[in-house]
Amino acid sequence: MRAWRFGRPGQLEHTLILDTNVAKPAASSLKPQELLVKVSECGLNPADYKLNELGQVARLVLAYPKTVGMDFAGVVAAVGNQVNDVKVGSSVLGRASPLQGPGGLSEYVVAERSAVAEYAPNVRDPAGLPTAGLTAYQTIAPYVSAGSKIFINGGSGGVGTMCVQIGKILGCHVTTSCSTGKMDLCKELGADVVIDYKKNSVVEKLQGAGLKFDLIVDNVGNNPSNLFSASNDYLKARAPYFFVGGNLSFSTVTKLLYAMLLPAFMGGARGRFRLFMTKNSQPDLEQLTAWLSDGKLKLIVDRRFPFEEAKSAMVYVKEDSPRGKVIVNVGANQ
CATH class of the missing domain: 3.90.180.10 (Medium-chain alcohol dehydrogenases, catalytic domain)
Known part of the structure; x- marks a missing residue:
């Protein structure tokens, strides 16, 4: 073959x-x-x-x-x-x-x-x-309930488009980021707030929104480099921050280490940083395929x-x- x-x-x-x-x-x-x-x-x-x-x-x-x-x-x-x-x-x-x-x-x-x-x-x-759906489902479904506020960094790729939709299916308020040409896609998928990272500082937009997120899923990983280290301003204490994908620069790694290792009073992050690894799960796949069949998920x-x-x-x-x-x-x- x-x-x-x-x-x-x-x-x-x-x-x-x-x-x-x-x-x-x-x-x-x-x-x-x-x-x-x-x-x-x-x-x-x-x-x-x-x-x-x-x-x-x-x-x-x-x-x-x-x-x-x-x-x-x-x-x-x-x-x-x-x-x-x-x-x-x-x-x-x-x-x-x-x-x-x-x-x-x-x-x-x-x-x-x-x-x-x-x-x-x-x-x-x-x-x-499979991979995009499982990644999105496993980083969101166990950690939210109706009314939860979540931020998806990178909402227009394979995983991101799944994250936006699954967040909305589960009743969340979804904020996401993407480039200028993909904003309409994220809005069509149901995102409540879409940040154009080409024209705005994502961190400054999050800081100025006045929201405290229950969950952040980072599908980009290196842009912005201070997304986690600045997250005390917009992520609830002990709330999960999932690092899903992307390439890590030296600058990003340095900021991550400071945020993870320093106590909060010295500038360390209060959220819980987690490197995510997708797991095969028959029940999760069956839930995702059911949503596809019902037209809830595209x-x-x-x-x-x-x-x-x-x-x-x-x-x-x-x-x-x-x-x-x-x-x-x-x-x-x-």
């Missing part, structure tokens, strides 16, 4: 290749709680290439050659002998581990039952959901690429700050 793989650590432009001679997983080799999925599409995420660009660290955490692509959707081709609630021929979406085993940017993928959910026929671009797709252009798609994710998700069409299963 065909699969896009990293053969070694390094920049994706030089290391991602299309391998046309990868062994197809055998149905007979499935573990009891595994499924074999014929992939129809793969949704791309920054983590798909960032891990491989960590140099020697990548050698420690990845097994090469590494088939990429955490998020996939397709049709079940076979099931393990303890999978009783999903049948061959069912349409499923799921999330492969970014570290262990092959990913979904291939014609077939093996997945754990706990990492997939069935989706309804009316759902389009299902591979855009998948925002920036571009779709054919399978043969998957490297170009990954470079686009890396360099162009997509408006929503980027999807690679793998096969005609839908």
